[in-house]
Amino acid sequence: KAGVTQTPRYLIKTRGQQVTLSCSPISGHRSVSWYQQTPGQGLQFLFEYFSETQRNKGNFPGRFSGRQFSNSRSEMNVSTLELGDSALYLCASSSGILNTEAFFGQGTRLTVV
Amino acid sequence: AQSVTQLDSQVPVFEEAPVELRCNYSSSVSVYLFWYVQYPNQGLQLLLKYLSGSTLVESINGFEAEFNKSQTSFHLRKPSVHISDTAEYFCAVSADKAAGNKLTFGGGTRVLVKP
Numbered sequence: 305k306a307g308v309t310q311t312p313r314y315l316i317k318t319r320g321q322q323v324t325l326s327c328s329p330i331s332g333h334r335s336v337s338w339y340q341q342t343p344g345q346g347l348q349f350l351f352e353y354f355s356e357t358q359r360n361k362g363n364f365p366g367r368f369s370g371r372q373f374s375n376s377r378s379e380m381n382v383s384t385l386e387l388g389d390s391a392l393y394l395c396a397s398s399s400g401i402l403n404t405e406a407f408f409g410q411g412t413r414l415t416v417v
Numbered sequence: 418a419q420s421v422t423q424l425d426s427q428v429p430v431f432e433e434a435p436v437e438l439r440c441n442y443s444s445s446v447s448v449y450l451f452w453y454v455q456y457p458n459q460g461l462q463l464l465l466k467y468l469s470g471s472t473l474v475e476s477i478n479g480f481e482a483e484f485n486k487s488q489t490s491f492h493l494r495k496p497s498v499h500i501s502d503t504a505e506y507f508c509a510v511s512a513d514k515a516a517g518n519k520l521t522f523g524g525g526t527r528v529l530v531k532p
């Protein structure tokens with residue numbers, strides 16, 4: 305059974321640009337959550353999608369958005385990038401049943417210069 | 418809202434010695450508890466979880482954690498560590514009956530196993 309796949313693994317963008325990150329969950333899983341990991345703020349929840357609907361949202365500005373497709377794959381978009389958006393972005397896949405374990409991808413390392 | 422505190426940011430330990438990583442949480446509702454491990458340049462891997470039942474949970478690689486509701490703690494222990502246990506460990510909670518699978522993480526504990 306394939307794990308959670310995130311692409312790309314590494315990304316370098318310029319301040320002001322936008323970026324799209326992709327996450328393919330484990331086959332059969334319907335929930336995808338996104339987290340931002342930085343040395344200063346640690347792991348912070350961005351949002352969760354379940355059956356193409358946003359089910360939960362963290363405390364991030366509107367520049368951070370996401371969507372989920374009918375095959376459960378999810379994309380996360382960050383517009384007008386700032387230096388502080390440099391982080392490891394992690395995607396987590398869950399079956400969709402509440403409070404079950406989440407399986408994480410290897411993450412996308414975004415560097416904003 | 419939930420919060421998680423990991424009391425030690427770094428724990429140096431000698432190989433074959435025991436280690437304990439402390440985790441305390443606060444929540445106004447029942448929670449589910451998890452420990453994740455992160456190796457350099459990797460994502461998070463689930464070590465163990467407490468959902469219900471026995472308060473002592475074990476992993477396949479020798480770690481165990483005990484849920485203590487009265488002390489709102491979920492400390493992680495291993496009686497004898499190996500060099501390969503060098504990693505960062507995160508305690509996390511999700512709230513019962515919450516809308517979704519949101520995990521709230523502690524700040525992490527970096528374990529450095531010395532030979």
